[in-house]
């Protein structure tokens with residue numbers, strides 16, 4: 001497997017249609033992992049290319065545009081304020097991981113999907129199986145994914161019969177209008193969104209809170225006073241803190257459909273490429289300063305943390321909005337917020353493709 005780390009080369013791999021995802025699971029491809037998870041499912045959006053990918057992505061795209069997310073913003077703000085009210089009512093100290101970092105995206109995804117009564121435990125279990133690396137056996141992961149897909153297929157059938165205003169009804173209608181989208185692909189998309197919408201934002205919010213409260217508490221005042229500043233800080237932290245750590249397959253995986261040159265090196269058809277977005281985001285020829293000095297400064301070049309090209313993160317605007325609002329409102333509500341443990345005492349959620357603290361004990 002080739003490892004690509006320069007900013008320009010990683011961008012090239014992500015933007016160039018000759019580097020594909022569907023070939024990762026072609027018949028001649030060796031298994032890249034002993035425990036395939038949601039990211040390896042051949043029927044998932046992330047593992048499709050060209051026309052098949054475009055057809056499924058079109059079905060879902062318009063809900064997640066900047067305009068679509070702008071419409072959602074007032075609801076997200078209210079939901080976050082409600083969670084802060086609950087934290088305040090329960091009183092200090094609290095676990096900010098369960099009570100906030102996980103609760104924010106859970107509330108948003110439940111609202112989007114119209115599944116208000118979906119229990120946190122169930123959501124958490126699905127996500128744990130779906131992003132499991134070595135934390136579960138292959139059989140456990142497969143069973144967890146089957147359960148998630150059954151839930152998604154049932155939900156789609158329910159919304160087809162009685163459509164509402166939610167994302168799942170919109171997806172079912174858009175797929176019917178467009179035609180040619182297999183039912184299994186649509187169920188996979190719904191399941192994928194349930195997990196991606198919950199796990200990524202929870203991870204990023206948890207890691208950001210640990211860093212801010214544990215190492216940079218001086219930024220809290222500015223965070224509280226301006227939501228634009230909170231947006232800039234969130235973007236910088238997404239840029240600098242990877243969602244997870246996977247030394248065997250860092251970053252975004254692709255397989256070459258044709259012989260292609262990257263950075264002067266020939267990658268032959270059929271060979272695998274790991275485009276390491278974390279390394280590219282620290283490429284000193286592009287990001288010249290000390291990246292952690294001014295957390296509110298705009299980035300010198302666009303971050304690659306959300307990928308690039310056709311598989312560019314679908315949830316980018318939703319993730320950005322949640323991180324900005326969640327960080328801003330939390331700092332404004334609890335000016336004296338601080339961790340009650342030292343950073344080095346943090347226990348981590350490990351053996352999954354994303355990594356975040358298990359708990360964030362804090363007081364105000």
Ligand code: HEM
Nearest residue numbers: 045046196197200204252305306307310311313314315319
């Ligand atoms: C800070 C939070 C997030 C980060 C850092 C992130 C990162 C990424 C990256 C790097 C990719 C591209 C992977 C590749 O090309 O191999 C991606 C794709 C994707 N993301 Fe996100 N993501 C985030 C939040 C979300 C959210 C909230 C959702 C859903 C609501 C979401 C849904 C997706 C989907 C569906 C894809 C696949 C798109 C496609 O294949 O066309 N993501 N994300």
